[in-house]
Amino acid sequence: MLWNGWGDPAKAAPLPETVTALLRDLLGVQPRSTPALRLDDVRPPAPTTAPAALRALADAVGEEHVRTDAESRVRHTRGKSTPDLLRLRAGDVTDVPQAVVLPAGHDEVLAVLRACAAHGLAVVPFGGGTSVVGGLAPQRSAFVALDLRRMNALLDLDPLSRTAVLQPGLRAPEAEALLAARGFTLGHFPQSFEWATIGGFAAARSSGQASAGYGRFDEMVLALTLATPEGTIDTGRAPRSAAGPDLRQLILGSEGAFGVITSVTVRIRPLPEVRTYEGWRFASFEEGAAALRRLAQDGPRPTVLRLSDETETLVGLAQPDAIGADPAGTDPAGGGAGCLAIAGYEGTAEDTAHRRERAAAVLADCGGTPAGTAPGERWAHGRYSAPYLRDALLDAGAFAETLETAAFWSRIPELYSAVRTALTDTLTRAGTPPLVMCHISHVYENGASLYFTVVSAQGEDPVAHWTPAKHAANEAVLAAGGTISHHHGVGTDHRDWYVREAGPLGVSALRAVKRRLDPEWLLNPGVLLPTD
Amino acid sequence: MLWNGWGDPAKAAPLPETVTALLRDLLGVQPRSTPALRLDDVRPPAPTTAPAALRALADAVGEEHVRTDAESRVRHTRGKSTPDLLRLRAGDVTDVPQAVVLPAGHDEVLAVLRACAAHGLAVVPFGGGTSVVGGLAPQRSAFVALDLRRMNALLDLDPLSRTAVLQPGLRAPEAEALLAARGFTLGHFPQSFEWATIGGFAAARSSGQASAGYGRFDEMVLALTLATPEGTIDTGRAPRSAAGPDLRQLILGSEGAFGVITSVTVRIRPLPEVRTYEGWRFASFEEGAAALRRLAQDGPRPTVLRLSDETETLVGLAQPDAIGADPAGTDPAGGGAGCLAIAGYEGTAEDTAHRRERAAAVLADCGGTPAGTAPGERWAHGRYSAPYLRDALLDAGAFAETLETAAFWSRIPELYSAVRTALTDTLTRAGTPPLVMCHISHVYENGASLYFTVVSAQGEDPVAHWTPAKHAANEAVLAAGGTISHHHGVGTDHRDWYVREAGPLGVSALRAVKRRLDPEWLLNPGVLLPTD
Structure with missing residues (x-):
């Protein structure tokens, strides 16, 4: 994965000349004049973590699985939203973790959480690092990235029940390959497919391009194991149950704020002919x-x-x-x-x-x-190529970003119009009139999602140009009756609007859950839920 | 609704002679010798609620909607499990409410909750009164039944989105009639259809006989409004969302312990041809x-x-x-x-x-x-007639009860065998060998539910005969990997097993939610969640 872009560098493709001309003529995009920063040039501040804390982490997972080198830390800084990439490209690594910790299983995750609690370190669970909503940028300076890549096994497959137990660090292609070897598929193909992980899909309620047929990821999840600072939750004994509120649906979408998802039992289907x-x-x-x-x-x-x-x-x-x-x-x-x-x-x-x-x-x-x-x-x-295209656009001096929402069918026309207008007006006022595109990405009986792509010139300071436009879009979403996210999640970027969508009492109930599972507020502080 | 049985007295039918003979010859059922108790003969203890509390309730809903007469109170005593009916038939009204309160809308529900908080009265939300798991028998002596029958309107119908907003006190046939007048159906037809309400379906995660086609009730719910002692939660702006944990799924199955469901937005479908x-x-x-x-x-x-x-x-x-x-x-x-x-x-x-x-x-x-x-x-x-049949069996001196569970397909054979064995062995040892019947009532890609019906002689004390058998069945369910309830819910009867199924930390998280929404633990205390 590119440290300052998307995916496999070998798959990068320059923009066709016609597109470059279009960007210049239509949007006033100017080629970048400054050379790109190299990874070696980025110097994160030295970790301030006490040696005792690092020793405790090493005791939990083994010394070779606690990494404090600059490259590891930079590669675990923020996610893959356009502002994330732009900040990294500008050498801004203010959200760098103190260390990257790689546990091998559920018990090691619990041990890491104990070590972090003992030493006052926050913890950011890290799967594919593909968050586009600021889900990897906690509001705490001292944190470790908990990289789950070593937890990448297919633990069990029940062909009769058509269920599989997957570890959270499995990247989607790895999971599909393991299932395909047994004749099955998960059927979850989001745009982030190549890099995103099973745990991330669950934590952020992912939805794939084939959701009309295979369902959303949250609909595929039958059971979950969650490691928290206060212990373990194991939930899901049947496809459906009337035994109380559905705890699975409390963990799905919790974005690492309630605990670390250490296994996911999913519905699988036969490979399509x-x-x-x-x-x-x-x-x-x-x-x-x-x-x-x-x-x-x-x-x-x-x-x-x-x-x-x-x-x-x-x-x-x-x-x-x-x-x-x-x-x-x-x-x-x-x-x-x-x-x-x-x-x-x-x-x-x-x-x-x-x-x-x-x-x-x-x-x-x-x-x-x-x-x-x-x-x-x-x-x-080309179903997974849009993020590569974004890199090429950024390289060419353009700004490109996406956002998405969903609503009931009768609200869709208003939602579509309101978000387009908000984006166009705000960016035009800022002097970077955009091209705003949209597609219906997922459909349901009762509504649909709208996925917007915005391309404009970068302007003087592209993040400063974008932020008011994104906020205006968020306001438009709420005013038109949409949800602040259909499948990207909340992170830190959507949090303030999410709090309004869920309402003060709803958020307060979720904060009560967090306090019970994570009393010292170590897990992803400021992601999903406000810290105060 | 019969005070000590099921449904419309006009629909009661005596057992065919062949069945009576079968019960006698096969199960040793003896005709009852004592005459049935009449409603007039049942004398609940006088309410002990202070006049100030009753005045506060009258202020909240109007004096004519606060009922303290014996008949109203007896008719709101417990639900419709066989032990519930047997206790009532024996004149046992220890779980009688102090009063029955009938609010007209969300704001009146909030006012009732405030009044109850001020006067230390517990509150039991009451829809159709059809709980078969002790969901209407809180662990507090001083409580009011909050009967939602006046909240029985179709508030909105969106034919384009195919959604309808229903009040919780609508009985299922009323809801279907209102929807049918507009060309739609909900498609929710549980055995309790004739009496159960929309709010109860949501609170207890009901599942209907046509769930293979229309889905479970929890799958039909798109939005909910919940009135709690701490205020209101409104949730659901799109069919699906990635904006945090699904709050709808936290309210569904909360069985009145988190608040009172005051409106339910459901998916509707065209009436079938x-x-x-x-x-x-x-x-x-x-x-x-x-x-x-x-x-x-x-x-x-x-x-x-x-x-x-x-x-x-x-x-x-x-x-x-x-x-x-x-x-x-x-x-x-x-x-x-x-x-x-x-x-x-x-x-x-x-x-x-x-x-x-x-x-x-x-x-x-x-x-x-x-x-x-x-x-x-x-x-x-005959899809709704089994509960009438139970009344006839009880009248004839037989004992009849049902229970249900669900699991993944590969566990179904073991679950089936384990529950049958537990029921048969326990009741046989008690001297009342049963007939145990079962059907698969609901199917999913990954599993199914099993619905058991048990018929035996009543024995000396039928509740005392049944309790150990029911507990043995619960143990068998958990041991065989099933859920303690697929669609009846938890109530008080399943609570101890539910706590084991959800695990200590899961239950503790739900208790944290309850404490936030209902700090004085007034709502259905002891139902779903243990009080300490």
């Missing part, structure tokens, strides 16, 4: 949204179902790999007019054929025009 | 369970899917209305050999036909023999 993705064109976002709603409500449900708005379709971001290839939109698989939807089908040959045929009839009945499998294949090929 | 139920025969429970598992895992999913074991099939309880009609099992729609499954399909004509045809192929492939629609229709006709 067939995977087919195809494109559909709609005259407008409204028309396309109505079609998606009809499939979500009355079926048949595709496995993947998403719809880009006019701008995103025109730019080609519906299929990131194709961006700039066909700006005129003459190729039906490229950009072009109207709105592009992607419908995908995974499963047995018989089931996918039947669903696809019936869904096609519904989509056509709703005004859709089939665009064939080419856009679907391009989308599938 | 077609409802078809049919029977399938399997050679054994194991074979039938494998068929249900295959449909639950690979589809197509019927709307209703259940399977009676050999004993329940033989007795005819798979279709309660048919009991005794055909003890020899010569009528394929009656009792008989093997195991009877019911598969039901609700939806559009096209969708139900397609699902039914494909499911039939799967069921046949799994060894099933079609038994036609007659058993399905009988099941549907």
Whole structure:
């Protein structure tokens, strides 16, 4: 993973010339003049942790699994939001951990928590490090990053019940490979797939691109083990239960603030025989949204179902790999007019054929025009490439960031309009008029999520340009009845709006849980819940 | 509702002579010799509540909505478990409330909670009064029953989002009628349907007979309002969210211990065009369970899917209305050999036909023999009649009770065997050998629920005979990896086992929530969570 960008450096691709020209002409993007900072140039302040604390950590996990070198610490500084990357690129490592600690299992996690409690160190659980909401930047200067990468085993697989017990540090491709060897899949494919971990998916209520078919990650979780400073919670003895509030749903979304998730029992499904993705064109976002709603409500449900708005379709971001290839939109698989939807089908040959045929009839009945499998294949090929594209945009001197929300269907038009307006107005006033694109990324019977991408010039200080726009978008989300996050989570970036969404008494109840499980407020202080 | 039994007295039916003979010959059931107690004969102790407290309650809801007459109080004493009914029939009203208070809305509920806090009165939220787990018997002598029947409105219906906002005191048939007038259904049809309320469904995580198609009640809930002594929680702005732990799932299953649910936003669906139920025969429970598992895992999913074991099939309880009609099992729609499954399909004509045809192929492939629609229709006709049958059995001097659990599929055989053995051994040792019947009542991809019915002679003291058997069944459930309740809830009856299932730290976290929302522990003290 790039220390100051996304993913595998070998996968980085420069922007096509047409895109660079578009950025310059449309948004006034200027090439960066300063050379990029190298990792070696970044000098975090020396750790201030007492030797006794480091010894206690070494006792917990073994000396070789406590790392205090600069590179390890810088690589565990913040997450992957655009402000995170911009700050790192500027050499700002104020949120650097004191040390990186790598436990091998549940008991070692408990031992680390005890050592940290004894020495007043905060703890930030660290999976893939892919948070885009400030989930790895606690409000405490002295903290350790608890990197879970050594906890990367498939602990159990029950083919009859179709369940698997996974350790939290498994990255999604590793988990899929272990399951595939037994003929199964989890079916969780978020954009962060290549790097994010099972524990992170659970802690932040992730949702994947195939959620229409496989469900959200929180719907896949059947049981959890949580290590806390006060001991262990093991929960989940049946798919569903009436034995009290669902403790699983209290741990899911707790973002490391209640404890460290040390195992996750998930629902698994047989590997699909067939995977087919195809494109559909709609005259407008409204028309396309109505079609998606009809499939979500009355079926048949595709496995993947998403719809880009006019701008995103025109730019080609519906299929990131194709961006700039066909700006005129003459190729039906490229950009072009109207709105592009992607419908995908995974499963047995018989089931996918039947669903696809019936869904096609519904989509056509709703005004859709089939665009064939080419856009679907391009989308599938580029489904994880948007974060690489962001790196290229940042390198080219542009600013690019995403945000997302969800609401009930009847609120979607207002939510869409309000967030676009907030972003456009705020950034235009700041002198960096943006391109705002959107797609419906996940559908439900009763509502949908909206995923926005913003591209603009960086301006003098890109973080200072972005912050008011992001705040205005957050305000627009709440005012239009949306949730502050559909699948990115709360972290520190959304916390103040989350507190308003959940309400003072709801937040206070969660704080009571935190006090019980983490009385010294060591776990991710300031992430999710305010510290006071 | 009968004060000492179930439901509408007009629907009571005496047992067929064949059943009475069977009870006598097989189980040694003796007709009761003592005449039944009448409601007028039951004399609860006079309320000890101070006049100032009653005045405060009258100030909150109006004088005419504070009832202290004996009949109102007796009618709000405990719920509808067999021990509850037997105690009432014996004139035992030790759990009688001081008063019955009927608020008209959220603000009045808050006012009642304030009044109760000021005067040290506990509060038991009361919907349909159908708890079968001691959920209405708090561990405090001075409490009021908060009857929510006046809060029975459909507050809003959003046809586009397919959501409806319901007040908690709506009984299920009332809610269905209000929705049906607009072309919608909730699709929640538990055995308690005729009497239970929306608030109770939410508070106790109810699951209906059509859960394979419509989902459990907790899956239908999109938003909730909770009135607590410390204020209000409003939660749910989107179908799904990554904004922290799911507060809805903390309120669902809280059984009145965290607050009073004052509105519930639910997912609704169009009224089905077609409802078809049919029977399938399997050679054994194991074979039938494998068929249900295959449909639950690979589809197509019927709307209703259940399977009676050999004993329940033989007795005819798979279709309660048919009991005794055909003890020899010569009528394929009656009792008989093997195991009877019911598969039901609700939806559009096209969708139900397609699902039914494909499911039939799967069921046949799994060894099933079609038994036609007659058993399905009988099941549907008698789907709410088992509690009436229990009254008739109690009247005839027999003991009858039910219990239920759930687990992952691979644990189901062990769970089935362990609970049967526990019940049979304990009651046999007590001199009242039982008939133990079971059916799979709800199916999931990863597991299923088991619903047991026990019939025996009453013995000297039926509650004393039953208690050790119930405790042995609870122990067997936990030992075999099941949950202490799949859809009845915890109440006071399951609390000690629930505490072991959730674990000390999990329970402690929930107690921290309770302390925050209900610092004086006024709400259902001792229900769900232990008081110390």
